[in-house]
Amino acid sequence: MDTRLSKAVPVHDGEPRRHGRVDISCRVRYFPATMLHINDLTFRIEGRPILDGASVAIPTGHKVGLVGRNGAGKTTLLRLVIGEVAPDDGSISIPKHAKIGHVAQEAPGGDDSLLEWVLAADTERSSLLAEAETAIDPTRISDIQIRLNDIDAHAAPSRAAAILAGLGFDAEAQARSCREFSGGWRMRVALAAVLFLEPEILLLDEPTNYLDLEGTMWLESYLKAYPHTVLMVSHDRDLLNRAVGSILHLERGKLTLYTGGYDDFEETRRERQRLELKLKKKQDDARKHMEAFILRFKAKASKAAQAQSRVKALARMQPIADQIADKVSPFLFPGPPKMLASPLIRIEGASAGYEVGLPILRNLNLRIDQDDRIALLGQNGNGKSTFAKLVGGKLPPLTGNVFGVNRINVGYFAQHQLDELNPLETPYAYMTKMLPDGTEAQRRAKLGAYGFGVDKAETKCGNLSGGEKARLLLLLTAFHGPHLIILDEPTNHLDIDSREALVRALNEYEGAVILISHDRHLVDAAADRLWIVKNGTVQNYEGDMDSYRSELLAERGGKTASRGGESSAASKSNRVDERRQAAERRAEVAPLRKAMQVAETAVAKLAERVAKLDAALADPHLYGEPEKAKKIAYDRGQLAKQLSDAEDSWLAATDAYESAAQAVDA
Numbered sequence: 001m002d003t004r005l006s007k008a009v010p011v012h013d014g015e016p017r018r019h020g021r022v023d024i025s026c027r028v029r030y031f032p033a034t035m036l037h038i039n040d041l042t043f044r045i046e047g048r049p050i051l052d053g054a055s056v057a058i059p060t061g062h063k064v065g066l067v068g069r070n071g072a073g074k075t076t077l078l079r080l081v082i083g084e085v086a087p088d089d090g091s092i093s094i095p096k097h098a099k100i101g102h103v104a105q106e107a108p109g110g111d112d113s114l115l116e117w118v119l120a121a122d123t124e125r126s127s128l129l130a131e132a133e134t135a136i137d138p139t140r141i142s143d144i145q146i147r148l149n150d151i152d153a154h155a156a157p158s159r160a161a162a163i164l165a166g167l168g169f170d171a172e173a174q175a176r177s178c179r180e181f182s183g184g185w186r187m188r189v190a191l192a193a194v195l196f197l198e199p200e201i202l203l204l205d206e207p208t209n210y211l212d213l214e215g216t217m218w219l220e221s222y223l224k225a226y227p228h229t230v231l232m233v234s235h236d237r238d239l240l241n242r243a244v245g246s247i248l249h250l251e252r253g254k255l256t257l258y259t260g261g262y263d264d265f266e267e268t269r270r271e272r273q274r275l276e277l278k279l280k281k282k283q284d285d286a287r288k289h290m291e292a293f294i295l296r297f298k299a300k301a302s303k304a305a306q307a308q309s310r311v312k313a314l315a316r317m318q319p320i321a322d323q324i325a326d327k328v329s330p331f332l333f334p335g336p337p338k339m340l341a342s343p344l345i346r347i348e349g350a351s352a353g354y355e356v357g358l359p360i361l362r363n364l365n366l367r368i369d370q371d372d373r374i375a376l377l378g379q380n381g382n383g384k385s386t387f388a389k390l391v392g393g394k395l396p397p398l399t400g401n402v403f404g405v406n407r408i409n410v411g412y413f414a415q416h417q418l419d420e421l422n423p424l425e426t427p428y429a430y431m432t433k434m435l436p437d438g439t440e441a442q443r444r445a446k447l448g449a450y451g452f453g454v455d456k457a458e459t460k461c462g463n464l465s466g467g468e469k470a471r472l473l474l475l476l477t478a479f480h481g482p483h484l485i486i487l488d489e490p491t492n493h494l495d496i497d498s499r500e501a502l503v504r505a506l507n508e509y510e511g512a513v514i515l516i517s518h519d520r521h522l523v524d525a526a527a528d529r530l531w532i533v534k535n536g537t538v539q540n541y542e543g544d545m546d547s548y549r550s551e552l553l554a555e556r557g558g559k560t561a562s563r564g565g566e567s568s569a570a571s572k573s574n575r576v577d578e579r580r581q582a583a584e585r586r587a588e589v590a591p592l593r594k595a596m597q598v599a600e601t602a603v604a605k606l607a608e609r610v611a612k613l614d615a616a617l618a619d620p621h622l623y624g625e626p627e628k629a630k631k632i633a634y635d636r637g638q639l640a641k642q643l644s645d646a647e648d649s650w651l652a653a654t655d656a657y658e659s660a661a662q663a664v665d666a
Contacts, residue, residue: 035060035098035201035229036081038255041090043073043080050076052253053090058246063223063230065240065262068250070467070495074233077250078102078203081231094201101199103190103207108178114189115174118160121193125153156196163192166218166556167211168379184210184380195222204232208239208518209492212380216518217549218556219243235496237262237521262496328497329451331474334481335510336409342369344408344483344512345391350400352383352390359398360386363537370483372512375523377541377548378533384516385414387538388486391514411482415489418469423462427452427472434479450475466493474502478509485509488516502526510590520545592657599650606643610636 036058043051050073058064066074079085081092082102094100108117120126128144135141148154164174167188178186187210194202208216216239223230223243231248234240240247240262247258247265258265345368351359360383368374368391376384389395392412393405431443447457450471461469470493478485485506491499499522506513506526515527523530523545530541530548541548613636616622622629 033059034093035062035095036231037091037093038081039091039093041080041092042088043076043085044088045076049253051080051087051090051250051255054250054253054255055090056248056255056257058229058231058248058257061227061229062246063226063244064232064246064248064257065244066231066233066248066250067235067240067262067265067496069497070465070493072250073253074250075205078205078231078233081201081203098201099197099199100201100203101194101197102203103187103194103205108186108189108193110179111177113175113177114164114169114181114192115157115160117178117189118164118193118196119156121197122151122156125151125156128153160192160196163195163222164189166215166222167192168215168381188215198226198228200228202226202228202230202232204230204234206233206235206492208234208236211518213377213518213520213523214379214552214556216520217552221553235491235494235499236519237496237499238519238524328501329449329471330501331471331505332449333478333485333505333509333511336481336483339510340370340408340483342371343367343404344370345402345404347391347397348401348403350390350397350402352386352395353398354386354395356398359536361390361533361537364390364397364400366531366538366540368484368512368514370512371510373506373515373526373528374513375515375517375527375530376533376538377530382533383536383538384533385488387533388412388414388488388514388516391484392486408483409480411477411480411485413473413477413485413487413490415492417473418466418493421461421469421473423460425461426458427461427464428457430472430476431457434476446475467495467498470494471498482511484512484514486514489518490515491517491519491522508593592653592660596650596653596657599646599653603643603646603650606639606646610639610643613639 034057038054038056041051041054042049054077066077068074076085080087081094082100110117112120125148128148132141132144132148135144152159161171161174165171169188169192178189181189191204191207191210207219211219216236220239220243223232223239230244232244242261244261245259247260247262249256249258249265249269258268260268347364347366350364352361352364353359364387376387378384386395390397390402391405392410394412396402427447428443431447435443435446444454444457447453451468452472456464456468461472464472470490474490490502494502499519503522503525506515513526515523517523530543530545531538532541532548543551613632616632617629617636622632
């Protein structure tokens with residue numbers, strides 16, 4: 001996430017600039033109707049077009065979410081806007097004196113306190129305050145004070161403190177030096193500095209990747225009220241629905257601007273695709289009719305003129321492009337081979353931490369059942385990961401008891417594990433370790449189901465994208481059918497469609513789930529219980545996500561939620577109903593899923609037997625024994641018929657399962 005503040009020499013009045021940056025000290029607030037104009041932009045990387053004649057005009061004050069598949073070129077577009085790279089062709093026009101803000105890759109360090117570092121980002125204010133200490137000319141002193149008043153310099157510390165508080169830094173943390181914090185927390189400080197400056201064009205590249213759910217909720221509220229233009233890359237569906245008013249879609253090098261949030265964009269795009277498909281069918285039918293006429297009558301003198309006119313019409317007819325479906329490979333979480341009685345885990349009077357006598361969590365009295373979907377709430381640093389390690393068997397309790405951990409199989413996913421993948425190993429090598437006795441076909445089938453085709457299966461992990469590494473790690477996490485899956489921020493590198501695939505997989509999974517995520521849509525769609533990690537313990541949260549959001553923003557001084565939370569009693573009732581309904585939906589599709597899997601296994605076994613007989617029939621020595629060859633040929637014919645019937649059964653079972661699953665999702 002590149003997030004430095006931009007500085008460059010201003011251009012002449014009214015003169016657009018192709019790319020580059022502007023002086024952040026300028027406070028001009030009046031701009032033309034269009035703040036950012038991208039015109040016929042082309043950019044290639046190693047000859048591959050990332051942007052191909054892309055154009056869009058973003059009006060002043062609009063908040064726009066930039067979306068597209070991983071690798072589409074979203075971050076590249078932001079780099080072009082700030083002038084880090086130059087386009088091969090086309091232009092980017094931004095009004096003179098418009099201030100661009102973005103967050104730098106490097107996190108702030110040093111001995112400055114967090115508050116001091118954020119305040120120092122406003123170089124004009126810092127310079128004027130320093131000059132005010134030494135100025136002796138009365139006229140200059142007056143000018144300085146007038147300018148400080150114009151930029152509201154004296155209110156800056158309280159504004160900076162409010163932003164830091166919103167991002168999770170209390171007053172004590174704000175007074176500590178930057179070097180005391182980890183990289184992820186420092187990136188929050190860098191984000192705070194950009195927000196503090198209120199640039200006229202705010203560029204954000206996945207800003208929630210370093211935030212917890214609470215920080216994401218606050219940022220959503222802040223951006224919604226932000227007074228200037230925002231262009232934000234994000235895969236957070238809820239953020240894109242609530243904080244922006246337009247969606248800019250980057251696909252195959254082209255930019256298309258849609259009005260509304262992400263859900264509106266999806267609906268509009270689907271309708272447009274349906275219309276284009278209808279038009280394409282009509283056009284294809286017309287082309288076929290013309291071609292048939294030309295072929296039939298081009299040699300007849302009486303019809304030659306008409307045939308020739310149709311040749312010209314056919315040449316003028318611009319073909320409508322086929323819709324290319326960028327299908328997302330599903331996530332598949334096999335259920336445990338043997339279901340266990342509830343509770344899977346029972347915690348009684350336990351405390352957890354890393355040093356005896358210094359517990360992070362105390363007085364833990366909880367249970368986890370075999371069909372639970374639990375989301376952990378609470379800001380980073382409160383102990384969510386510590387609790388996950390406790391129930392995952394990675395951390396023994398300091399006091400009390402945790403029953404059941406030793407009898408269950410736990411799958412554990414955490415973001416730091418992406419960096420622990422051996423960069424020299426390939427996905428196929430990892431699959432060989434997971435299936436040491438499996439055939440090559442079985443290993444490749446497993447990888448293929450997760451989106452690792454022949455090329456990707458042999459690609460070293462060091463050359464995989466973040467999303468591909470996350471997919472591989474999720475495959476390894478759930479490979480042996482755990483009773484409990486713990487997911488700690490699983491979506492950071494996944495695009496929106498992949499996140500939807502993850503939601504569906506979690507809803508189909510037959511074991512228990514503990515989820516830690518800043519993606520509210522994932523929490524809403526996949527969790528049916530909320531536990532809050534706060535004040536040194538973990539407790540059931542009686543409300544829903546709306547009420548939690550309202551409480552959080554009230555604590556952090558943010559805007560109130562657009563939708564108020566329900567009463568505690570009503571929320572608790574709703575959560576119980578939702579949990580029961582989720583369990584019923586899983587129960588409905590489970591038999592169909594099992595039938596599909598059984599049918600698939602039968603097809604695989606029959607196909608293997610047919611392949612063996614085909615190999616035998618391909619041996620020329622066999623035909624020296626006519627009777628044996630005849631019997632093998634007969635057996636092969638019988639098996640082929642059985643295989644055909646099994647495939648029909650498999651297709652029927654798959655259709656039944658997918659129809660039921662879609663009905664559940666709807």
